Amino acid sequence: MTRILDTIDSPKQLRSLSVPQMEQLAEEIRKEIIEKISVRGGHLAPNLGVVELTMALHRAFNTPEDLLVWDIGHQAYVHKLLTGRRDRFHTIRQFGGLSGYLRRDESPYDTFGASHASTSISAALGMAAARDLNGENTNVVAIIGDGALTGGMALEAINNAGSMKKNLIIVLNDNDKSISDNVGALHQYLGQVRKVQTTPSYQRLRDMAKGSIERLPVVGDKARSAAGRAETSFKQFVMHSKSGAIFEELGIKFFGPFDGHDIPLMLDVFENVKHIDGPVMVQVVTKKGKGWEIAENDSTTWHGPGAYNYRTGEIKKNVGDPPTYTEVFANTLVRIAESDPSVVGITAAMAEGTGLKKMCQRFPDRYFDVGIAEQHAVTFAAGMAVGGIKPVVAIYSTFMQRAFDQIVHDVCVQDLHVVFAMDRAGIVGEDGQTQHGVFDIGFMRMLPNMKVMAPKDEEELRHMLYTAVCLDGPISLRYPRGKALGVDMSDDLHMLEVGKAELLSPTTLAEAVRSDCTILAYGSTVAQAEVAARELSAEGIKATVVNARWAKPLDEELFLALAQGTRRVVTIEDHVVAGGFGSAVLELFEKHNLHDVETRVIGLPNDTFVEHGAPAILKELYGLSSAHIKEVVREMLGTQQPTLA
Ligand SMILES: Cc1ncc(C[n+]2csc(CCOP(=O)(O)OP(=O)(O)O)c2C)c(N)n1
Ligand SMILES: CC(=O)[C@@H](O)[C@H](O)COP(=O)(O)O
Ligand SMILES: [Mg+2]
Numbered sequence: 215m216t217r218i219l220d221t222i223d224s225p226k227q228l229r230s231l232s233v234p235q236m237e238q239l240a241e242e243i244r245k246e247i248i249e250k251i252s253v254r255g256g257h258l259a260p261n262l263g264v265v266e267l268t269m270a271l272h273r274a275f276n277t278p279e280d281l282l283v284w285d286i287g288h289q290a291y292v293h294k295l296l297t298g299r300r301d302r303f304h305t306i307r308q309f310g311g312l313s314g315y316l317r318r319d320e321s322p323y324d325t326f327g328a329s330h331a332s333t334s335i336s337a338a339l340g341m342a343a344a345r346d347l348n349g350e351n352t353n354v355v356a357i358i359g360d361g362a363l364t365g366g367m368a369l370e371a372i373n374n375a376g377s378m379k380k381n382l383i384i385v386l387n388d389n390d391k392s393i394s395d396n397v398g399a400l401h402q403y404l405g406q407v408r409k410v411q412t413t414p415s416y417q418r419l420r421d422m423a424k425g426s427i428e429r430l431p432v433v434g435d436k437a438r439s440a441a442g443r444a445e446t447s448f449k450q451f452v453m454h455s456k457s458g459a460i461f462e463e464l465g466i467k468f469f470g471p472f473d474g475h476d477i478p479l480m481l482d483v484f485e486n487v488k489h490i491d492g493p494v495m496v497q498v499v500t501k502k503g504k505g506w507e508i509a510e511n512d513s514t515t516w517h518g519p520g521a522y523n524y525r526t527g528e529i530k531k532n533v534g535d536p537p538t539y540t541e542v543f544a545n546t547l548v549r550i551a552e553s554d555p556s557v558v559g560i561t562a563a564m565a566e567g568t569g570l571k572k573m574c575q576r577f578p579d580r581y582f583d584v585g586i587a588e589q590h591a592v593t594f595a596a597g598m599a600v601g602g603i604k605p606v607v608a609i610y611s612t613f614m615q616r617a618f619d620q621i622v623h624d625v626c627v628q629d630l631h632v633v634f635a636m637d638r639a640g641i642v643g644e645d646g647q648t649q650h651g652v653f654d655i656g657f658m659r660m661l662p663n664m665k666v667m668a669p670k671d672e673e674e675l676r677h678m679l680y681t682a683v684c685l686d687g688p689i690s691l692r693y694p695r696g697k698a699l700g701v702d703m704s705d706d707l708h709m710l711e712v713g714k715a716e717l718l719s720p721t722t723l724a725e726a727v728r729s730d731c732t733i734l735a736y737g738s739t740v741a742q743a744e745v746a747a748r749e750l751s752a753e754g755i756k757a758t759v760v761n762a763r764w765a766k767p768l769d770e771e772l773f774l775a776l777a778q779g780t781r782r783v784v785t786i787e788d789h790v791v792a793g794g795f796g797s798a799v800l801e802l803f804e805k806h807n808l809h810d811v812e813t814r815v816i817g818l819p820n821d822t823f824v825e826h827g828a829p830a831i832l833k834e835l836y837g838l839s840s841a842h843i844k845e846v847v848r849e850m851l852g853t854q855q856p857t858l859a
Pocket of ligand 3: 360
């Protein structure tokens, strides 16, 4: 049987469907998403929750002329299916395939790139201001989740929108969830409002509202002139006395809550709010994971699962895999916290992702989820440090970018003891451009008072975290996404000497300075450097391998001795070249006038955003592989790869 979905090449076709056809399409879309995403994983529950909402938006608004601005974009799979990307949907998040988020270069329907939270209202308000300056008449709609609403930028934008009075529609997709349970006073406030929906009085009000909406004038150019009448009528019947009062008082007309899975109701609501002048917020209540019971019941697990069996709902796991870096970090933090009551853990809405959930379970009073509020998390930590507490702020490298000035102004200037634990450092893979953690060495290293380190494996991560907690002042460590190396783990925790690297092979300096070249590797790239050195030795090339441990302070004594001895140095890091570890080494050589040491810096290319795809593909492509290290060493030595006779 032909699916309706297969006839939808653009929202235009959607606009001619009957409501029952739209309901059938909703089911087809759910099936398509559940099946296609099962192959390699992706954002599932957020998308199942917005099927009807997305269809109603594309039908009620004249996209792409009317602008839909999605927040984060992890819930934009339905939008992709409806906007001409159905045929490529199976390629989503793979190298060369569709992005898992929004990209302006992917489709004219993607009006604003996203993946970091809380940007939609600012961007949409900017578009509304541009529209007015250009004398145009389009609708601009921001769609933001209740989680993203906890972000400072969203609140800054609401503050601005409420006073600018531009025509702007904000759809609050309230599913009562961030990745984990949502947090914060605003969330609690919206929770009280949301409850209204289930009370009989609300139901009566809603039924009345439906009748009133049907009578409203909504078509043609006359509609805008009828805005005042529409608004009064609409509000009179729909708006509960308490709902959204906070937004109303800030100058934003508030409507809702509405059932976001009720297609006719959604269509009525959107047809009407587009004729209202000034900024409007519509609260739409949806169920994360809607339509697949297993995902509805545990939307946290199903927020962004890996590959799964869509028939059984079993998420695929490889038995016997090493732990993830995240798990090792979290277990170590709990262990340190057990012996030091002043240690606390802070997350910005990533309890599962950073592993801090373990701190929450073990020490609920010493665990803080501040919402999607990285800036606040850092200054909150700084305040705690002033009070003699030792905060460990666990934030993905990419999201730490948000808090740069707080790290500078609130932590480093005051030399406060805050530990920055940056998970997902380096190439993260399928999440792509906006989520790779490839700038943090640069932005941390440049800051006065900051110390910067990265472990070569999960055992070293444990000692680094311990070192960071025991030292004083700002200190950061970075570690990659996913499985660790599976090395043996000790029981002890000991401090590492600040600014001291580890000479891995050969192990004595006397021998190391006599080798053909030095490979200075930082963090997760040490493993590739060791492989390269082993394989080069089979070719008769002696390469010294150093686990740098610190990008700041550098082990100057060791690096200078090796540079002067071997005269050839290769650095490698999982980070852009500009400002990274290799740059630090070049600065050191420059300071000591080592101009005649041949140096090569291996890292991600400057001025390039790394695409999405499997990490192995990306690392190979961008030269973060043992094969590339070998090529660079051979090139320096002027030797060719041996060929078989
Ligand atoms: C700045 C930033 N911090 C953290 C994240 C990670 N993150 C992705 S989705 C999400 C939850 C968003 O919740 P909500 O906006 O309610 O959307 P839902 O998933 O419920 O649809 C979080 C915390 C992010 N994308 N951006
Ligand atoms: C949308 C978003 O930013 C997160 O869901 C992110 O994809 C999580 O990444 P991990 O899968 O590495 O936790
Ligand atoms: Mg939500």
